[in-house]
Amino acid sequence: MLIGSQTATTPAVECLIKLWAERxxxxxxxxxxxxxxxxxxxxxxxxxxxxxxxxxxxxxxxxxxxxxxxxxxxxxxxxxxxxxxxxxxxxxxxxxxxxxxxxxxxxxxxxxxxxxxxxxxxxxxxxxxxxxxxxxxxxxxxxxxxxxxxxxxxxxxxxxxxxxxxxxxxxxxxxxxxxxxxxxxxxxxxxxxxxxxxxxxxxxxxxxxxxPWQRVCVAAARHELDSLALTLVREMIPAASDIAKTVYRQLTKFFSDYRGRRGGFDHPGVEHSCLRDLQMFQAYLWLCVLERSFAPVEKELVTVCVMVMVRVGVPWEITAQWNKLLMDEISRRVKPEQHSFLLPYTQGMQQTFYDQRNRFTVTSDQ
Incomplete structure (x- = not known):
């Protein structure tokens, strides 16, 4: 979701806006x-x-x-x-x-x-x-x-x-x-x-x-340019597309037999949507990091995923594996000294979805 663009202009905000535009x-x-x-x-x-x-x-x-x-x-x-x-x-x-x-x-x-x-x-x-x-x-x-x-x-x-x-x-x-x-x-x-x-x-x-890339930029206003959180986010945003592609390749191997409404993971339209949504998950993770809160995931991302994925027939197993592979890939790419800071957020992202797993039940007629 968006918010209005009015925000304090700080070096941290300007840094992330530049990275956002480079996408x-x-x-x-x-x-x-x-x-x-x-x-x-x-x-x-x-x-x-x-x-x-x-x-x-x-x-x-x-x-x-x-x-x-x-x-x-x-x-x-x-x-x-x-x-x-x-x-x-x-x-x-x-x-x-x-x-x-x-x-x-x-x-x-x-x-x-x-x-x-x-x-x-x-x-x-x-x-x-x-x-x-x-x-x-x-x-x-x-x-x-x-x-x-x-x-x-x-x-x-x-x-x-x-x-x-x-x-x-x-x-x-x-x-x-x-x-x-x-x-x-x-x-x-x-x-x-x-x-x-x-x-x-x-x-x-x-x-x-x-x-919510724009909101990630806005959330940077509460951080110094050299803060641990801001440093982590600004280093990871440029890698968002490559991370999505890596995780998508892994998903195609895990669920090679999956066929949804538009086809399997080898369908160009499915690939496009998945790559976009894998980047959406990353943006929400960095929003949580900068806001020091899981509210965006709890109130928005999980709700969106429940209502959309259940209705289009995506089983919980894919959602869970999607989340795990993504968090693992992000963790693999951060610097060793950043692991302990990031861990509560990657674990929290997966736990938030796991706590709502019963809502991801797909009925047999879907």
Whole structure:
């Protein structure tokens, strides 16, 4: 869940915001690998103000509305066997919310960054692409993730208040799936270079709905930059994606025969969702560390997992093993002197879920 962005600006907060933004850098490696030097001019053209306006022209409101409507239908079909996951009017409301988010996102994407958009800087990045796979959005004149977070904050907070009031956390699962499917459909309308440039914005929207990275940054305000907790979190955030991939590979071996509604662990859609959710678990762990409280896990994460995983038929054994493998992998990567500090949190995460294991019972008809 989100909170408002108003917070004290401290060195610790600024440090984590920088790490948070780095999750949404441009990955140029695939373009360079597939197209070689011929992609240079295409990147410069597509990232210009005129180029980004051309990209947005391919995603006009009517197109966005149509793709979001279709994504909503796909999401509804995925959950159709779940009683009352969302009714028709709720599904339509969530689809219209997604449309509004994309409209605001595309408005910002066309604007000039507060940073530089010098051609010389772009050329310097391009010249070193053989050794640098990622670069920041602002280098290419694209407003950065902090700007996007501010632009979308009002919409996302309004939506959050609605599913909190309904006390039905399956709405959150449906909305995340809606954005996942919408992203895929909209990206297909764009050229490869355009997809690479706008993808960080689309990734951000899907993650921001469910992963509390922004709250982790806010929670840093109560810590000194050199505190044990802050040091641990800032060292582990950059490893979140790699940790998720490692744990996912382990899960595919443990549950090679598992088949859920979308298929087994080898299904691309299942893989995408699991990698995102493994990072969500990590964000909640670091939020607990910085807040010195398990309340976010007890009141939010467990509740979300119970309502979503039970309804989609994920057995307790997978949830328990998922948690154990993740906590073990995180523990394996921290420094020896950090183990004793981290241990109560990794144990607490697993114990919190274990205490609620009876709520994870999946009935035979699921």
């Amino acid at each position: 949404y850098t441009l990955d140029l490696s695939s373009l360079f690998r597939e197209q070689g030097p011929s992609v240079y001019n295409s990147l410069i053209e597509a990232s210009s103000l005129e180029g980004r306006a051309s990209t947005v022209s391919k995603l006009r409101e009517a197109m966005v509305d149509a793709k979001c409507q279709f994504a909503g239908i796909q999401a509804k079909e995925l959950y159709e066997y779940i009683p009352n996951v969302v009714n028709l009017s709720e599904a339509r409301r969530l689809t219209q919310f997604a449309v509004q988010v994309y409209i605001e996102l595309l408005k910002l994407y066309q604007q000039a960054s507060s940073g530089t958009e010098l051609l010389e800087e772009k050329l310097r990045i391009l010249a070193s692409m053989t050794s640098i796979n990622h670069s920041s959005l602002s280098v290419w004149g694209i407003p950065d993730i902090e700007d996007l977070a501010k632009a979308l904050e009002g919409l996302l907070l309004e939506c959050q208040e609605q599913y909190k009031a309904s006390q039905d956390w399956c709405t959150l699962g449906f909305l995340t799936t809606q954005f996942n499917f919408s992203n895929q459909l909209l990206l297909k309308k764009l050229a490869p270079v355009e997809r690479v440039l706008i993808y960080p914005y689309f990734k951000f929207v899907e993650e921001q709905v469910a992963i």
